[in-house]
Amino acid sequence: MGTKRLREDDGEGKKPSLIRNKERRSEAFAQLKREKKKAKKLRIKARDAREKECIELGEAPPPRKTPRTIENTREPDETIVRPDDDELLADIATDEFAEHFNRDKSPKLLITTCRKCSKRTFKLILELQSVIPNTEYYKRNKRSLKQLVKDATEQDFTAIVVIHENRREPDGMVIVNLPEGPTAHFRLSNLVLRKEIKARESDSPSFSINHGRPTSHLPELILNNFTTSLGHRIGRWMFASLFYQDPNFRGRRVVTFHNQRDYIFFRHHRYVFEPKETKQKGEQKKKTAVIARLQECGPRFTLKLLSLQHGTFDTKHGEYEWVHKPDMDTSRRRFFL
Amino acid sequence: MPRTSTLEPPGCPAQLRAICCDALGFVKVVEARGENGAENGPLDVVARWGQPGAGISAISYSNSSNRLAVARKSGDIEILESTDGSICAQLASLNLDAKERESDAISGLHLFREDGPCGQSVLSCSRNGDAALRAFGDEGPPSPVSRWNVCKSGDVLSMRVHNSENVASFGGNRVELSLWDLESSSKVWEAKKPRPNNIGLVSLPYVTASTFLLRDDHRKLVIGTGDYQVRLYDVHAQKRPVVAVTFKESPIKAVAEDPDGFTVYVGNSTGSMASFDMRTGKLLSGFKGKLAGSVRCIARHPSLPLIASCGLDRFLRIHDIRSRQLLGRIFLKQPLVAVVFDDQAKTSEEPLLTASQEQSQGKRKQIENEVDYMDKEDDEDEEEKPRKKKPKKHKKPKRKQAGKDDEATDLAEDESPAKKLKELKKLKRKQNGETSEPKKKKIKDTTSEKPNDKSTNKKKRTRGQE
Numbered sequence: 001m002g003t004k005r006l007r008e009d010d011g012e013g014k015k016p017s018l019i020r021n022k023e024r025r026s027e028a029f030a031q032l033k034r035e036k037k038k039a040k041k042l043r044i045k046a047r048d049a050r051e052k053e054c055i056e057l058g059e060a061p062p063p064r065k066t067p068r069t070i071e072n073t074r075e076p077d078e079t080i081v082r083p084d085d086d087e088l089l090a091d092i093a094t095d096e097f098a099e100h101f102n103r104d105k106s107p108k109l110l111i112t113t114c115r116k117c118s119k120r121t122f123k124l125i126l127e128l129q130s131v132i133p134n135t136e137y138y139k140r141n142k143r144s145l146k147q148l149v150k151d152a153t154e155q156d157f158t159a160i161v162v163i164h165e166n167r168r169e170p171d172g173m174v175i176v177n178l179p180e181g182p183t184a185h186f187r188l189s190n191l192v193l194r195k196e197i198k199a200r201e202s203d204s205p206s207f208s209i210n211h212g213r214p215t216s217h218l219p220e221l222i223l224n225n226f227t228t229s230l231g232h233r234i235g236r237w238m239f240a241s242l243f244y245q246d247p248n249f250r251g252r253r254v255v256t257f258h259n260q261r262d263y264i265f266f267r268h269h270r271y272v273f274e275p276k277e278t279k280q281k282g283e284q285k286k287k288t289a290v291i292a293r294l295q296e297c298g299p300r301f302t303l304k305l306l307s308l309q310h311g312t313f314d315t316k317h318g319e320y321e322w323v324h325k326p327d328m329d330t331s332r333r334r335f336f337l
Numbered sequence: 338m339p340r341t342s343t344l345e346p347p348g349c350p351a352q353l354r355a356i357c358c359d360a361l362g363f364v365k366v367v368e369a370r371g372e373n374g375a376e377n378g379p380l381d382v383v384a385r386w387g388q389p390g391a392g393i394s395a396i397s398y399s400n401s402s403n404r405l406a407v408a409r410k411s412g413d414i415e416i417l418e419s420t421d422g423s424i425c426a427q428l429a430s431l432n433l434d435a436k437e438r439e440s441d442a443i444s445g446l447h448l449f450r451e452d453g454p455c456g457q458s459v460l461s462c463s464r465n466g467d468a469a470l471r472a473f474g475d476e477g478p479p480s481p482v483s484r485w486n487v488c489k490s491g492d493v494l495s496m497r498v499h500n501s502e503n504v505a506s507f508g509g510n511r512v513e514l515s516l517w518d519l520e521s522s523s524k525v526w527e528a529k530k531p532r533p534n535n536i537g538l539v540s541l542p543y544v545t546a547s548t549f550l551l552r553d554d555h556r557k558l559v560i561g562t563g564d565y566q567v568r569l570y571d572v573h574a575q576k577r578p579v580v581a582v583t584f585k586e587s588p589i590k591a592v593a594e595d596p597d598g599f600t601v602y603v604g605n606s607t608g609s610m611a612s613f614d615m616r617t618g619k620l621l622s623g624f625k626g627k628l629a630g631s632v633r634c635i636a637r638h639p640s641l642p643l644i645a646s647c648g649l650d651r652f653l654r655i656h657d658i659r660s661r662q663l664l665g666r667i668f669l670k671q672p673l674v675a676v677v678f679d680d681q682a683k684t685s686e687e688p689l690l691t692a693s694q695e696q697s698q699g700k701r702k703q704i705e706n707e708v709d710y711m712d713k714e715d716d717e718d719e720e721e722k723p724r725k726k727k728p729k730k731h732k733k734p735k736r737k738q739a740g741k742d743d744e745a746t747d748l749a750e751d752e753s754p755a756k757k758l759k760e761l762k763k764l765k766r767k768q769n770g771e772t773s774e775p776k777k778k779k780i781k782d783t784t785s786e787k788p789n790d791k792s793t794n795k796k797k798r799t800r801g802q803e
Contacts, residue, residue, distance in 0.1 A: 078668045079651070087670045090389035091361055229651065229670065310631065310649055310672075317543075317563050317588050319606040319631040321649040321672070327625060336629075 070261065075334045079228040088229075096181040097237040100158070103245055109135040110152050110160045115142065118168040123193055125163060127299045130214050131255060131268050132242055135161075145176075149312045153178045159242055163188070173303060175238055176313050182321065183309040184238050186264075192300040212270040212297030217251020218244045219268075224258040230322055231259060231337035234305060255298075262305070262335045268298030305337060346626075348377030349655045349665040354679040355636070355645050356398065356405060356419060357653050359671035362391040364407060364422060366679075367653055367667055380655065380667040386422030395446040397459075398677035400639065405677070406448035406459050412438045414459055416448065416473060419679055426473040428459065431484070441465050445496020445507070453502045455519070462487060462496040462507060470519065485522045488512040495547045499555040506558055508544025514560055516572060529576035540564050546592040550601070550615060559601050559615055561589025567603050569615045580618040585609050593635040593644065595658075602644055604632025610646055612658070624656050626663030634675040647673035 016029040047064075054061040066072070081088060092098065099105040109132055113121050117140070129135045136157075140148075145162065152160055157178055164172030173186040197211040221243050226235030239257050256267040272293045277286045310319040328334065349369035357365045364386040371378035387393075392410040399406075404425065405417045412430025417423065432438045445462040449455040458472040466487035487493055491511030498505045504525065508514040514528040533539045543563030550557040556572040565586055568578035584603055591604040595612075600621065604610045610624040610632055630650030637644050642658040647669075653676060654666040 085670070087361070087363070087389070091671060094361065094390055094392075229668075317606075319590065319649060320587075320608065321630045323607050323629060325608070325629070327627075328629070 070333055073333050075331060077228055077335075079230065081227060081229055081232045088232075095237070096177060096179075097241050100241045101245065105158060106244060107134060107158045107242055108156060109242055110148075110157045111135050111137050112140045112148065112160065112162055114162065114164045115140050117163070117165055120168060120191075120193075121163050121165050121170045124170050124191065124299055124301075127194055128161070131219070131298045133216075133218055133244055145174075145313045149176060149178065161242075174313065175242075177238065177241065178312070180311060182233070182238070183311070183313045183318075184234060185306045185309070186303040187306055188301055188303055190300070190302040194298055197296050197300065212295040214253055214268065214270065214297045215251050217248040217253050218246065219251070219253040219255045220247040220249065222254060222256040222258075224256065224260075226257075226259050226337060228335075228337060230308070233321075234264075234308065234337060235259065259337050262337050264303040264305070264337070266299070266301050266303065267296065268300070269294045269296050271295070346379075346663045346665050348379055349643070350641060351378055353380075353638075353641070353643070353655070355653065355655075355676055356396075356679055357647055357669060357676045358393040358396050358407065358674045359669060360392045360674055361389045361671040362393055362409065363387045363389065363671060364393070364396075364405070364417065365669055366419075366422075367669075369655075369665065377664070380653070380665045382667065382669070384422060386417065393674050394442040395444060395461075396675045396677065397446040397448040398679070399448045399450055400680050402448075402451045403679075404448060406446055408443035408446045408461060410439075410442055412441070412443060412463070414443070414446065414461060416459070426457075428461075428471055428473055431467065431469055431482070432463075441467070444492070444494055444509070447496070447498040447505070449498075449502055455502055460496075460498055460505060460519070462493050464492045464494075464509075466491070466493050466507075466509075466512065468496075468505075468507070468517075470522075483522060485517075487515070487517070491542075494545050495560070497547050497549055499549045500552045501555060504555045506547055506549070508542070508547050508560060510543050510545075510563065511541055512544065513542040514544050514547065514558065514570065516555070516558075526572050527576070528570055528578070531577055531581065543588070545588050545590055548592045548594045548601070550594050551598050552596070557615075559592055559594065561592045561603055561605075563588040565589065565605070567592070567601065567613055567615075569618075580615060582613060582618040582620070584611060584613075584620075590648075591632050591635040591646070593637045595637055596639070602635045602637060604635050604646055604648070606631040608632055608648065608650065610635070610656075622661050624661050624663075626654065626656065627652065627666060628654070633673060636676050636678050638678045639680045643678075645676045645678060647676040649673070 014028070016025050016032055019025040019028055051061040092101075100107065111125050111128060113125065125137055129137060140162075143151075145160075148160060159178060159181075160174075160176040162174040162176070163170050164174065166172075170191060171188050173188050174183065175186070176183045194211045221240060223235045223239060226232055235257060243255070252271050254269045254271060256265070256269070258265045258267070272295070274291050274293055275288045276291045277288050305322070306324050307320055308322040310321050322336070328336070348371070351369055351371035353369040355367045357367055359365070365382050366384040366386075367380050368383045369378045370381050387407075391413075393407055394410055395408040397406045398404075398419070403419045405419045407415045407417060409415065412432055414428040415424050416426040416428075418425055430438055432441055441463045443461050444464050445460075447460040449458050449460070451457055455470070456472060457474060458470060460468065460470045462468040466489070468485055468487050470483040487507045488509070488511075492509045493507055493512050494509035496505060496507050498519070503519055505517050505519055506514060507517065513530070515524050516526040517523065518525050528542075530539055530542065540562075544560050545563050546561040548559050549555060550559050550569070558570045558572070560568050560570065561584075562568065565583050565588065567582045567584055567589060569580040571579045585605055585607070587605045587607040587609075589603055589605045591602075593602045595601065599614055599616045600612055601615050602610065602612050608628040608630050610628060612621045612624075613619065614621050624644075624646075628646070628648075628650070629652075630648050632646050632648040634648070635644055635646045637658075643664065644656050644658060645653060646656070647653045649672045651669055651672055652666050653669055653673065655664045656662065657664050
């Protein structure tokens, strides 16, 4: 038989996964974790000591290892936009959004919902109205989206945002750029409304109110990590065309669209520059450093691009620039935005 | 463990040259560059012509005269030399009003062969149905314009001129497919709406792409509709479509015919590509491999078994037809409008052969090219073809056994192209040293001989006499 070979005699100790008893296994695992943590601390101490020595000697310290992440090992993508691309500049100058970026046209947004919306969607819309300047809410009633597109173009709107719902939770967003612009369809998830935002423990007690209240200043826009040509189109053009081009820096309001692994995280913050006094160990003088502190206001949600259509909303006869297909998910290191 | 490395596409044959046009106004020439004289290589942009801003709405390529006609959004047509992109002729837009020009882009363009019936001329059709046949000469005053209106309302989305250059087809949104004679500028044939479906609805005509199926016969047309259908029309048979197949759920944007006379490659607006057998309407194969956006144009290489596809996802892709594998793709930065192959070997474009002769010629070329191009594929085809042609093969061994009557029958049948084909195949097999064919013959012989030797011999003789 010989299946129950105990290896405790080997000296190294048994692997926790080989212990069949749950209690003992979890204890062994916890101990293993503790030991690993200790070992890591020692390693870091040793590394820091070595670095200090090297600096004192005047040598260059040995380079630090970088952790391997999925973003680091991303599949090389030939569509990644390069800043010196003259074709891209020509494209930008002549596309649908050129008027907005030339400041010929100021954005005017129409927000609406799917046909029967619930309270939560309505709250989201109220909050979005405070985030994005110059928006108007219209009830959907029973209008078709194509009709809505026509009516909105007549009234000089530049974009329509439709919030879709499923089981009383907003779960989709369609941004239609008017007159002829592209239509993007997103999946909306992880929605946290303003009142649900809780303060983090690391924040100072002065921010005892959990969330911030946004002002009517025009916000700054941060678009992170939209690298590929598709990402560029979505990020700079779809999102940036919703906001005014001249932000009021005095208002200290920031809206962030952060793209990571094809998920776009939307955050809305107020920031404050504060001088903070720090006492370092062993030194008597207090050092004052200026720290930026953030307070989150407004909704927080995650978007994922499902499709980008060439014209205005037309699912029957429309042409798609990009559609998500299950074929594309074969590699965990391939991203499209 | 998830796959961390990607499989690189194998590469396209080194004699490949494709010309691609985009919506910004560039004409890009893409070639496959084999490294160190290798046969296959990755694609690379070799040249870029044109200025940004004058977007291209339609193109037409004439392989024999090495010229590319390009229609810009402004309505102007430029004829470029495909070797270096220099403009050899320009035709101004027919619309004088600027506003009209914007809305009335040219949706169909055809550059005629220099030695053909129309000479150095161009047929253009705008969205409003304004078709114009204009000659561009190297010297002399501006040539007379032959102009007619194809439709009263609706948008013309697709125009194709047949290889014989006598007939052109027009079709579009709310414009029913029609055939026009180019010399007389008159409508020769018009399609009829398909019968109402089970609910009683009649679909409005929405032709988004069209092509003539056979090189020498203008009677067969294949169209792709905005209602997700691929239809085969036979002009001499009936006005309603002969074969209609539904392909997925988005409008079909591109249709390209194969020289074999029955295969058609189809691309739709969500980036799905497939090939259909138009004799039966069966879906032969789908093409996978990094198709994300609408397929605007599919081009089939005149001699190599390759297809190029381009579209709104800004990539040009080359697929192998037999293996359906993606051979190479290249990012061309702008939404692409059309792609054509520049056949370096310059296969002749002579029309006016009978259908059967043309088919056999086409098949012969295919066979020759298969032998040259990909040895692996040969084996697959060898096995496939005998299976398909079982009934014909029954005759062969029996005739051989009969002997005496063979000569007369052989002479009579030698003239037919099908026999020529088989002989060629035999030769090829002998070259390759394959013995699969004769084995199969033997099997058939034994089964036929089992019941009664004498009677079968008699049967064979009579058949031979016929």
